[in-house]
Amino acid sequence: MRSPYFTDDxxxxRAQVREFLVGEILPRAADWEELGGLPREAWKLFGERGLLGLPHPRGAGGGGRDLxxxxxxxxxxxxLGFGGLRAAVSVHAYMATHYLAALGRPAVHRSHLAPAVRGEKVAALAISEPGAGSDLTALATTATPNADHFVVRGxxxxxxxxxxxxxxxVAVRTGADAGSVPRGTTGLSLLLVDADLPGxxxxxxxxLGWRSAGTAxxxxxxxxxxxxxxxGRLDHGFYYLLRGLQLERLVAATLALGGMDRCLDDLRAFLRERRVSGGPLTEKQALVHSIADLATELAAARQLVHHCAWLYEQGELPAEECSMAKLHTTELACRLADLSLQLQGAHGYVATADAARTYRDARAATIAAGPSEVMRDLIGRSVLRKTIH
Ligand SMILES: Cc1cc2nc3c(=O)[nH]c(=O)nc-3n(C[C@H](O)[C@H](O)[C@H](O)COP(=O)(O)OP(=O)(O)OC[C@H]3O[C@@H](n4cnc5c(N)ncnc54)[C@H](O)[C@@H]3O)c2cc1C
Incomplete structure (x- = not known):
């Protein structure tokens, strides 16, 4: 689609990255689902192409590319249509390492960020807890300062x-209330924790879905x-997370757009091929209208996401637009996945079918990075606060 946001570069x-993804990643993606997480080989492939740190500053080891x-x-x-793969790569390249690129010291850029960009180290972001998901004020993992180190428990x-x-x-509670009844927006910090530390x-x-995301x-x-x-700074974690979550939501929305493109392509191919009562399913007006409605919503969603990215690129923190983009695209992806499965009949319902995987994967995205209900809360409050002209 033509768009004012994209240059010839x-x-x-896009042409180069599509060739790489379709040629080198797609043939392996189903195996990685079976494996339950991306193997070293996957990270190396993405890293060699410079795809794991596109927006991070060059001085910090990144690609220094625009949004x-x-x-x-x-x-x-x-x-590509694999939700787990897209979650794994985006958590690494846009969510976890984002904090290192934006706030990490030069030593951390050298020891962790640069190897992560090269695909030699894998990053994860650990915020949610058994007792605290969308409510960050309930986080209870503590990091108690002790001489030259923190003691992390949770x-x-x-x-x-x-x-x-x-x-x-890792989001930890470092404030004065660490160890007592933990609650609130103050006293949260972010810590970089190596996976091989004792404890x-x-x-x-x-x-259900996102099977190659290595969830733990x-x-x-x-x-x-x-x-x-x-x-970053001690006890500033809540502020950092609020900013980081906007990027997470924009990333989730952008991934959802690509996922819907795939879903719609697969569905169109099926409808053209499948013959019922002597003709292809593309001749059934009821189906054509369903496709028309969703394709129209997808086109509108794309404009919202691109506008949101443009605002972000201008240095704004468009919280309302990020929430709208995340809410609308991830819910639309569920509706499209549902329609696709329905219109592919039993073929789509087979566990190994692309339509079945798309359906399973779509459900994760309306929960992760902030459930739809929380997005509605944020949008509703923001809209109601605005001046009436
Ligand atoms: C596939 C997947 C991958 C994830 N990956 C990560 C990760 O890498 N790192 C990480 O830290 N976390 C991760 N998460 C956790 C995710 O961020 C949380 O699931 C999310 O923040 C919601 O928290 P919760 O599931 O505990 O739901 P809760 O906060 O317990 O809420 C339960 C439900 O209540 C409703 N609800 C909540 N708040 C409100 C409200 N204000 N108004 C109305 N209804 C509300 C919603 O329907 C919500 O789904 C992942 C989650 C999923 C599903």
């Missing part, structure tokens, strides 16, 4: 890449983390 990059280069990459990654749940990560960016343990979490429950049992592994 972006279009050239629309990432939009292209994420749409194309989404187009459990993180639903950590994508958790089974394969070499290091975690770190992880267990796989089997999930990670437990920190009195883990001694050097004090210089603090990311």
């Amino acid at each position: 972006h279009r050239q990059f 629309f280069t990432s939009v292209v990459f994420l749409e194309e990654l989404g187009r 459990t993180k749940s639903m950590v994508s890449n958790g089974m394969v990560a070499d290091f975690f960016v 770190v343990s992880r267990a796989p979490v089997p999930t 429950t990670v437990t920190w049992d009195d883990v001694r983390v050097p004090a210089d592994r603090l990311i």
Whole structure:
């Protein structure tokens, strides 16, 4: 689709990245689903192509590319149609390492960010806990300062890449209330924790979809983390997370666009091929109208996401637009996946069918990075606060 947001460089990059993803990643993606997480080989392939740190500053080991280069990459990654793969790569390249690129010290850029960009180290972001998901004020994992280190204690749940990560960016409670009744927005910090430290343990979490995301429950049992592994400033974690979550939502929305492109392509191919009562399904007006409605909504959703990316690129933090983009695209992806499965009949319902995987994967995205209900809360409050002209 023509768009004012993309230059010839972006279009050239799209062609290159599509060739790489379809030629080298897609043939392996189903095996990685079976494996339950991306193997070293996968990270190396992405890293060699410079796709694991596109927006990070060059000085920090990244590609220094503009945000629309990432939009292209994420749409194309989404187009592969494997939700787990896209979650694994985007958590690594846009969510966990984002905090290192934006806030990490030069030593951390050298020791962790640069190897992560090269695909030599795998990153995960550990915020959610068994008792705290969308409510960040309830986070209870503590990091108690002790001489030259922190002692980390707690459990993180639903950590994508958790089974394969070499290091975690962990949200911890460092404030004065650490150790007592933990609650509130103050006293949260971000820590970089290596996976091989004594006291770190992880267990796989089997999930409905996103099967190559290597989801884990990670437990920190009195883990001694050097004090210089603090990311940013002490007790500023809540503020950092609120900013980081906007990027997460924009990334989730962009991936959803690509996923819907794939879903619609697969559905169109099926409808053209499948013959019922002497003709292809594309001749059934009821089906044609359903496709028309969803394709129209997808076109509108794409404009919202690109506008949101443009605002972000201008240096704004478009919280309302990020929430709208995430809410609308991930819910639309569920509706499209549902229609696709329905219109492919029993063929789509077979567990190994692309339509079945798309259906399973779509459900994760309306929950991860903030459930739809939370998005509606944020959007509704923001809209109601606005001045009436
Ligand atoms: C596939 C997957 C991958 C994930 N990966 C990661 C990861 O890598 N790192 C990480 O830290 N976390 C990860 N998460 C966790 C994710 O961020 C949380 O699931 C999410 O924040 C919601 O938290 P929760 O599931 O505990 O739901 P809760 O906060 O317990 O909420 C349960 C439900 O209640 C409803 N609800 C919640 N708040 C409101 C409200 N204000 N108003 C109305 N209804 C509401 C929603 O329907 C919500 O789904 C992942 C989750 C999934 C599903």
